[in-house]
Amino acid sequence: MRRSSEDTKSAILAAARERFGADGYEKATIRAIAGDVGVDPAMVMRYFGNKEKLFAAAAHFDLRFPDLASTPREQVGTAMVGHFLDLWETSEALQVLLRTGVTNEAAAERMREIFATQLGPLAARLCPDPATAPTRAGLAASQILGLALTRYVLRLPPVMAMTREEVVAWLGPTLQRYLTE
Amino acid sequence: MRRSSEDTKSAILAAARERFGADGYEKATIRAIAGDVGVDPAMVMRYFGNKEKLFAAAAHFDLRFPDLASTPREQVGTAMVGHFLDLWETSEALQVLLRTGVTNEAAAERMREIFATQLGPLAARLCPDPATAPTRAGLAASQILGLALTRYVLRLPPVMAMTREEVVAWLGPTLQRYLTE
DNA sequence: ACTGTAGGCCAACGGGTGTTGACATAGCTA
DNA sequence: TAGCTATGTCAACACCCGTTGGCCTACAGT
Numbered sequence: 001m002r003r004s005s006e007d008t009k010s011a012i013l014a015a016a017r018e019r020f021g022a023d024g025y026e027k028a029t030i031r032a033i034a035g036d037v038g039v040d041p042a043m044v045m046r047y048f049g050n051k052e053k054l055f056a057a058a059a060h061f062d063l064r065f066p067d068l069a070s071t072p073r074e075q076v077g078t079a080m081v082g083h084f085l086d087l088w089e090t091s092e093a094l095q096v097l098l099r100t101g102v103t104n105e106a107a108a109e110r111m112r113e114i115f116a117t118q119l120g121p122l123a124a125r126l127c128p129d130p131a132t133a134p135t136r137a138g139l140a141a142s143q144i145l146g147l148a149l150t151r152y153v154l155r156l157p158p159v160m161a162m163t164r165e166e167v168v169a170w171l172g173p174t175l176q177r178y179l180t181e
Numbered sequence: 182m183r184r185s186s187e188d189t190k191s192a193i194l195a196a197a198r199e200r201f202g203a204d205g206y207e208k209a210t211i212r213a214i215a216g217d218v219g220v221d222p223a224m225v226m227r228y229f230g231n232k233e234k235l236f237a238a239a240a241h242f243d244l245r246f247p248d249l250a251s252t253p254r255e256q257v258g259t260a261m262v263g264h265f266l267d268l269w270e271t272s273e274a275l276q277v278l279l280r281t282g283v284t285n286e287a288a289a290e291r292m293r294e295i296f297a298t299q300l301g302p303l304a305a306r307l308c309p310d311p312a313t314a315p316t317r318a319g320l321a322a323s324q325i326l327g328l329a330l331t332r333y334v335l336r337l338p339p340v341m342a343m344t345r346e347e348v349v350a351w352l353g354p355t356l357q358r359y360l361t362e
Numbered sequence: 363a364c365t366g367t368a369g370g371c372c373a374a375c376g377g378g379t380g381t382t383g384a385c386a387t388a389g390c391t392a
Numbered sequence: 393t394a395g396c397t398a399t400g401t402c403a404a405c406a407c408c409c410g411t412t413g414g415c416c417t418a419c420a421g422t
Contacts, residue, residue: 042372046369050410102330111335142327142337142340146326156296158319159322161315177354184400221400223402227399
């Protein structure tokens with residue numbers, strides 16, 4: 001069977017996201033990704049050049065944090081936790097970055113960039129003293145990423161067992177304090 | 182120059198901890214570890230059998246969380262953050278587990294085990310309703326590991342820039358609430 | 363029907379990996 | 393001094409990796 005170029009390309013990209021997200025950068029091999037698609041590894045090279053560029057393509061997406069301008073200031077913490085849980089469970093994007101960012105410097109840099117450009121301004125707009133905004137954004141990141149790490153990567157049983165509502169109820173006030181108090 | 186068996190063995194172990202902690206499981210090669218010690222890779226095999234056993238040996242340590250029985254109940258949060266910062270900066274042990282736990286299932290299991298046996302009972306003794314103890318321990322783990330991730334692994338600038346006192350002041354109340362309220 | 367080309371496969375390369383077994387040598391013991 | 397054992401080296405194996413260049417083949421345009 002013959003496919004269009006675009007079909008194959010996007011199929012490879014999808015498989016790459018899955019592998020990078022599940023195995024990390026080193027363990028995710030081009031051969032395995034190609035195998036998932038049912039295609040020769042040479043195809044991956046043809047369309048993406050090399051492994052690093054394939055990863056860059058797989059890790060490139062516009063991760064737009066929800067615009068919280070419309071939510072009441074006192075509920076910004078809980079709203080944020082909710083939106084983040086959606087993000088994690090909807091797309092594999094963040095999963096990819098978290099798994100690879102631990103051993104791959106490019107992914108770590110991308111993570112820094114995302115949090116600087118997305119969480120930073122949000123914190124700046126919300127917090128009382130603008131000078132403390134970066135610190136507050138960093139604190140929020142630590143709690144959000146810590147939840148993702150323990151829930152989706154390390155899979156600590158009690159963290160996995162929590163319902164969405166419980167997570168929001170527990171983490172909401174924490175983020176609220178980090179961002180606004 | 183000739184060394185004693187024990188000297189070489191512990192030198193290998195130290196180099197292994199450093200490599201595993203810096204590079205993760207896959208990227209840390211036996212050849213590189215042996216090279217750091219200035220020894221033939223075959224020595225590593227002779228003393229530790231294979232890579233997995235070397236890793237098990239490098240990741241085996243009794244990570245005893247500080248006994249917080251003597252600290253006043255209202256200060257348990259800040260005390261815990263302080264002790265954890267000490268742990269992270271004193272030994273490479275936790276760094277190894279965090280870096281490898283993301284891609285290596287054995288390390289993830291070890292992390293789960295540590296948090297279950299060490300943080301679990303602590304939470305059980307502190308929190309008001311024993312039924313919620315595991316959840317509370319998990320929440321505490323999420324914030325502690327999230328800090329370690331953003332500060333020591335991803336190295337988000339604002340999180341790196343915080344002083345020890347600032348970290349304690351911000352995270353202390355969070356842990357206090359997770360564990361006791 | 364003929365041909366050009368895009369989409370895909372195959373075999374191989376150079377290099378790195380974990381791992382193995384044979385060999386060397388320093389230092390203790392008889 | 394002779395020999396044994398602990399400590400260590402060396403070369404090689406089999407495998408997997410990313411990557412490359414040549415070959416095939418189905419299809420579209422003429």
